Amino acid sequence: MATQADPKAEAPPKxxxxxxxxxxxxxxxxxxxxxxxxxxxxxxxxxxLIYGPPGAH
Structure with missing residues (x-):
């Protein structure tokens, strides 16, 4: 059975x-x-470079 840890104990500092x-x-x-x-x-x-500038075709 898993035990539940205190959430405040695992909180990172501000x-x-x-x-x-x-x-x-x-x-x-x-x-x-x-x-x-x-x-x-x-x-x-x-x-x-491949297809040319816009409007070239």
Missing amino acids: SSERLAVFLLVVVMAPVMSVAIVGGWGFVVWMLQ
Whole structure:
């Protein structure tokens, strides 16, 4: 039979939660935004190399 642990005993401290939110908001969100926009720009560039610029056909 499994015993149920006290949820308060396993909660991370507030400082680690703030650090995690800081890293997600200040670091990861801008990095992911740049990666997504840059990746899409690369895809469009490669497609234009293969198929030509818009309106070329």
